[in-house]
Amino acid sequence: ETGVTQSPTHLIKTRGQQVTLRCSSQSGHNTVSWYQQALGQGPQFIFQYYREEENGRGNFPPRFSGLQFPNYSSELNVNALELDDSALYLCASSTRSGSPLHFGNGTRLTVT
Amino acid sequence: GQNIDQPTEMTATEGAIVQINCTYQTSGFNGLFWYQQHAGEAPTFLSYNVLDGLEEKGRFSSFLSRSKGYSYLLLKELQMKDSASYLCAVRDGSGGYNKLIFGAGTRLAVHP
Numbered sequence: 206e207t208g209v210t211q212s213p214t215h216l217i218k219t220r221g222q223q224v225t226l227r228c229s230s231q232s233g234h235n236t237v238s239w240y241q242q243a244l245g246q247g248p249q250f251i252f253q254y255y256r257e258e259e260n261g262r263g264n265f266p267p268r269f270s271g272l273q274f275p276n277y278s279s280e281l282n283v284n285a286l287e288l289d290d291s292a293l294y295l296c297a298s299s300t301r302s303g304s305p306l307h308f309g310n311g312t313r314l315t316v317t
Numbered sequence: 318g319q320n321i322d323q324p325t326e327m328t329a330t331e332g333a334i335v336q337i338n339c340t341y342q343t344s345g346f347n348g349l350f351w352y353q354q355h356a357g358e359a360p361t362f363l364s365y366n367v368l369d370g371l372e373e374k375g376r377f378s379s380f381l382s383r384s385k386g387y388s389y390l391l392l393k394e395l396q397m398k399d400s401a402s403y404l405c406a407v408r409d410g411s412g413g414y415n416k417l418i419f420g421a422g423t424r425l426a427v428h429p
Binding site: 245248249255261295299305311 | 350358359406412415416420
C-alpha cells in the first residue's frame with residue numbers, strides 16, 4: 206500500500222508568481238485535504254476535495270485553489286504569491302468516513 | 318470559537334515520563350488526534366481518541382475527557398529520538414465535512 210506522496214519537495218518562487226503543488230493519494234482514499242504550516246505554528250486547513258469537488262474550505266483567499274482528478278490525486282494552486290505564503294504545505298488523504306489523516310512529506314515553499 | 322491550547326515547550330530526561338496537556342474548545346467535535354513532528358519533517362500520526370478514556374499504544378498513551386475539553390499525551394521511557402514537536406488536533410465535523418484544527422504544538426526536548 207503506497208502512502209501519500211507530494212511533489213516537489215522544495216520550491217523557491219518570487220512574490221507575484223504562481224505555483225502548483227501536487228499530491229498523490231494513498232490507495233483507496235477518495236478525500237484529499239490540504240494544510241498550510243507556517244514556521245512555529247500548527248497546520249491550518251486550506252480546503253478539502255471529495256470526488257473531484259471542493260466540499261470544505263478554511264479561511265484562505267480565493268487565490269488558493271485546487272483540483273482533484275479521477276484517480277483522486279490533487280493539485281494546490283496559489284496565485285499572486287505573497288511573502289507570507291512561505292510555509293510547509295501538507296497534503297493528506299482519507300476515506301469519506303474520516304479515518305485518521307496521514308500526511309505526505311510536504312512541500313516547503315519559499316517566497317522571496 | 319475554536320481554540321486549542323497546549324504548552325509551548327517542555328523538557329524531560331531520558332528514561333523519564335512526560336505528560337503533554339491539551340485543552341480545546343470547538344464545535345462539531347469528532348475526535349482528538351496527536352501527531353509527532355520532527356524538525357523539517359511532516360507530522361506523523363500517533364494516536365486517536367473519540368471516546369472518553371485512555372488509549373495505550375506501546376510507550377505512548379493518550380487520554381480524553383470530552384466533558385472537560387481536555388486531553389493529554391503520555392510518553393514513557395523517554396528516548397532522545399522523542400525530541401520533537403507534539404501536535405494536538407481536534408477533528409471538527411461541522412459543515413458536513415471533517416477537518417483537523419491544530420494547536421501550535423509543544424516542543425519537547427529530551428536530555429541525557
